[in-house]
Amino acid sequence: xxxxxxxxxxxxxxxxxxxxxxxxxxxxxxxxxxxxxxxxxxxxxxxxxxxxxxxxxxxxxxxxxxxxxxxxxxxxxxxxxxxxxxxxxxxxxxxxxxxxxxxxxxxxxxxxxxxxxxxxxxxxxxxxxxxxxxxxxxxxxxxxxxxxxxxxxxxxxxxxxxxxxxxxxxxxxxxxxxxxxxxxxxxxxxxxxxxxxxxxxxxxxxxxxxxxx
Amino acid sequence: xxxxxxxxxxxxxxxxxxxxxxxxxxxxxxxxxxxxxxxxxxxxxxxxxxxxxxxxxxxxxxxxxxxxxxxxxxxxxxxxxxxxxxxxxxxxxxxxxxxxxxxxxxxxxxxxxxxxxxxxxxxxxxxxxxxxxxxxxxxxxxxxxxxxxxxxxxxxxxxxxxxxxxxxxxxxxxxxxxxxxxxxxxxxxxxxxxxxxxxxxxxxxxxxxxxxx
Numbered sequence: 453x454x455x456x457x458x459x460x461x462x463x464x465x466x467x468x469x470x471x472x473x474x475x476x477x478x479x480x481x482x483x484x485x486x487x488x489x490x491x492x493x494x495x496x497x498x499x500x501x502x503x504x505x506x507x508x509x510x511x512x513x514x515x516x517x518x519x520x521x522x523x524x525x526x527x528x529x530x531x532x533x534x535x536x537x538x539x540x541x542x543x544x545x546x547x548x549x550x551x552x553x554x555x556x557x558x559x560x561x562x563x564x565x566x567x568x569x570x571x572x573x574x575x576x577x578x579x580x581x582x583x584x585x586x587x588x589x590x591x592x593x594x595x596x597x598x599x600x601x602x603x604x605x606x607x608x609x610x611x612x613x614x615x616x617x618x619x620x621x622x623x624x625x626x627x628x629x630x631x632x633x634x635x636x637x638x639x640x641x642x643x644x645x646x647x648x649x650x651x652x653x654x655x656x657x658x659x660x661x662x663x664x665x
Numbered sequence: 666x667x668x669x670x671x672x673x674x675x676x677x678x679x680x681x682x683x684x685x686x687x688x689x690x691x692x693x694x695x696x697x698x699x700x701x702x703x704x705x706x707x708x709x710x711x712x713x714x715x716x717x718x719x720x721x722x723x724x725x726x727x728x729x730x731x732x733x734x735x736x737x738x739x740x741x742x743x744x745x746x747x748x749x750x751x752x753x754x755x756x757x758x759x760x761x762x763x764x765x766x767x768x769x770x771x772x773x774x775x776x777x778x779x780x781x782x783x784x785x786x787x788x789x790x791x792x793x794x795x796x797x798x799x800x801x802x803x804x805x806x807x808x809x810x811x812x813x814x815x816x817x818x819x820x821x822x823x824x825x826x827x828x829x830x831x832x833x834x835x836x837x838x839x840x841x842x843x844x845x846x847x848x849x850x851x852x853x854x855x856x857x858x859x860x861x862x863x864x865x866x867x868x869x870x871x872x873x874x875x876x877x878x
Contacts, residue, residue: 461865465858467839491842533864546759558864595858596867618829623859623868627682627703630794637866639859645678646836646852649812651746651771652674652739653850654834655807658826 456503458637463500465525466490471520482513517559529557534595536619538583538610539602540575543625543643547599548576560599563588566606581611590617599623600630611638671850677736679703684733686689695726700846742770747808749820749832751777751796752815753788756838756856763790773812775802779819796826803830813837824851844851 469490474481483501484494492503501507501514504522508514509544518555537544539561551560563580565571571582589595598614600607600622607626614622615632624630627645630638683702683827695727698715714720714727717735748764750757753776761785764773776793778784784795794802802833811827813820813835820834820839828845835851837843840858843851 458866459852462858462864464863465855466842477759489842511695529864529868533868535860535864542762544822546755547856549755551860551863553859554857558860593706596871597864608747619867620870621863621865623863625876629702630678635864635870639854639863641673641854641859642675642852644767646739646769646854647748648678648768649671649674649854650834650836650850651742651748651810652834653671654832655742655746656849657833657848662741 455576458639460500460503461527463490463492464503464527467497467501467656468520468523468527470525471516474516480512480514480572481510481516481519485513490559528555528589532557532559534562534593535560536562536564536586536590536593536595536614537601538586538614539600539606539625540565540570540580541601544599544601547574547601548575548578548626551566552576558597561593564589564610565589566602583610586610586613587617588615590619596601597621597623599625601625604628673713673716674740676703676705677716677740680714681712681733681736682742684729684736687729692729693725693727694729695734696721698726741768741806745760746810747775747806748773748790748810748812749775749777749799749803749806749827750812750814751799751827752813752819752838753778753783753793754814756813757814758789760814760838761791761809765789765872771810774808776805777802778822779815796823799809799823799826800830803827803832808832810834810836813839813843816837817841 467486474579483497487494489498498590504526506522563575563578564583564586565580566583572578573580596619598619600610602610604626607628611630611632615636620636623636624638624640627642631660632638680699680817683699700710716761719735724769750773757779760871761773773791776788776791777796777799778793779796781791786793811832813823815823817839820841821843824845828868833849835855837851845851
């Protein structure tokens, strides 16, 4: 299977959103319009869309509905793909709500917790199990995607459980670099780092403008 | 003022975490140890740390406490830096809890909402105001950082309000590319895109392994 870089996959989601928001009476769209909406170059857009095997025409550009269908076939699961989340603290619970019903074929079907006060009940409409049962539940429910929203020090343990149970894609909210085999894809979302960066550049700009003023 | 790239600032937060977790009886650390913990090269670590003006010595490496203090002086605000968040839905509320007390000098002091059922009261211990009062509140409270956690279609409006009120750093959770002046730093966190990427690569690995087996 041909390898598509993660950044290309990410940009395809941006094009899909743009296509979704195009009014129904507009049948075609040019690469430069898709590029402007995503703040990219038209050449980048055309290169990315080549992975779909649908090229459009120079005269009319891309057919909006066809391009959208091509991206959906590439990006979204055709049949149900199941997701589990470890950790149902503030972030975990917010993610359960956020992802609920967002994609018809991508569904969070289980959550895991080390805290006995939280497991063995429904949380945000989703059954919460003891983390000790994770490997069994993941295999029995055919879960292929894992979200890690546990405290940093527990993240590697959870990643090992996920990988051992056959999960090959992990969305990691813990601030810990995970060690996983090369065939496992990890996407890190580091909220604290993002906040520290924004705060740093905000201070720097303010200091810059006071120095001028 | 010398420009430090955002990625360097991000990596400094990784080194800081590693230093924070080093046992108190270990006085020095080599760049290759910091590199291994963050999964980077020693040369990258040494280059990044040069922005601090503290070089360590080839024989002993870096003094753990001194390096930590240097990074803190660079990365964290010396006096209180104030943050506002627009949107107190699931994600907004989770962020209010997550960032509460995380850095002593970086504090969310106000939230904004368009929904009258939500504003004019405390949410997660933080006063929630009507978005119409945002410009006044931001200026009066000297807020320099903004978090956007509103629905996608309202994100640009909120960004304009933030920028108009003097905010120069934005953490954006909306799935919309924001148009801001060049002196405003925006860090996008796109949860839906991250999830779609992870799901795509998880499917691809499973399809790959079934093809082989």
